Amino acid sequence: MFSIKRKTKGEALFDLFNNFGMLLICFATMYPIWYVLVNAFNEGQDGMRGGIYWWPRVFSFESFTAVFQSSGIMGAMGITIAKTLLGTVLHVFFTAMVAYAFSRKGLIGGKIYILFGTVTLFFGGGLIPIYLLMRDLHLLDNFLVYIIPAMFSFFDLIIFMTFFRDIPDGLEEAAKIDGANDWSIFLKVILPVSMPVIATIALFHGVYQWNDYFAGVIYMNNMDLQPIQTYLYRVVAQSSSNQMLAAIPGGIGKSVTSQSIKLATMVVTTLPIVLVYPFLQKYFVKGMMIGSIKG
Structure with a gap:
C-alpha cells in the first residue's frame, strides 16, 4: 500500500x-x-x-x-523577415565556427582570446564610437548594418563552446582517420550532432533580430530599409x-x-x-x- x-x-x-x-x-x-x-x-x-x-x-x-x-508596413515586414532569416543563419554559422576553434585544446593563445572576449561581456565601446565605426565601414543606410555587427556574440560562443567540449573526441578521430580535414569535420560531423544547441542559439538570435528596432532608428535614414519594429516605434511615437x-x-x-x-x-x-x-x-x-x- x-x-x-x-x-x-x-x-x-x-x-x-x-x-x-x-x-x-x-x-x-x-x-x-x-x-x-x-x-x-x-x-x-x-x-x-x-x-x-x-x-x-x-x-x-x-x-x-x-x-x-x-504604404510602409509591408515593406518593413519584408525587411524584418529578410534580416531575421539571413542574420540568424550567418550568426549561428559564424559563432559556431569560432566556438569550435576555441573548444580545441591545441588552439594557440586560446586562453588570451577567452580573456579578451570575457571583457566584452562587461564593457562596451559606447554608442558614439560604434556609430562612427558603422559610418567608416559605409554601413549607414545599408541593409548589412543589421547583419554584420550581429554575426558574432561571445555569450553565444560560450554556449556553443561548452556543447562542443562535451562531444566525444572519438568522432573527430574517426573522421581524421578517414581523411577529413578541419572544415569537413566541422561541417559534416560537429554541426549535425549539434542541432540542440544550434536550435537554441537560432531562437536567441532570431527573437533578437525580430524585436530589434534600435539599429533602424540609429543607423537607418532610408525609410525603405526600416524593419517592422522601427516602423512600430515611429508609429507609436x-x-x-x-x-x-x-x-x-x-x-x-x-x-x-x-x-x-x-x-x-x-x-x-x-x-x-x-x-x-x-x-x-x-x-x-x-x-x-x-x-x-x-x-
Missing part, C-alpha cells in the same frame, strides 16, 4: 500563497497584451469612449485593414495623428483613429514571434542547461 503524505498547515498555506502569487504575476504579464488585442479589434471611434477591458464592444477589422494598406493617417490611402472608414492604428500595428508586429516562441521554448530550456550537469 502506498501512503499519502499529508501536507502540514504551513505547507498548505505556503502553496496557497505561492499559487496566488503566480496567478497575479501571470495576470500582470498577460493582461496588457490582452488589452491591446481587445482594443485593436474594437471600432476606433467607439474605442475613444474607453471602458473596454475584456472584450471588444464594437468588433471591427477596419484598423487592421488600414494598417495593411499603409508619431506626434501628429494627421500625418499618420495621411500615410494610409483613401477608402478607410471614418471609424479608424490614430490610436486604433497604433494598437493594430502593435498586434501585427508582435503576433508572429509570440505565436512561434512557445513552439521553440523547449530548445531555450535545453540550451540554458547545456554543460550544467556532468556525468
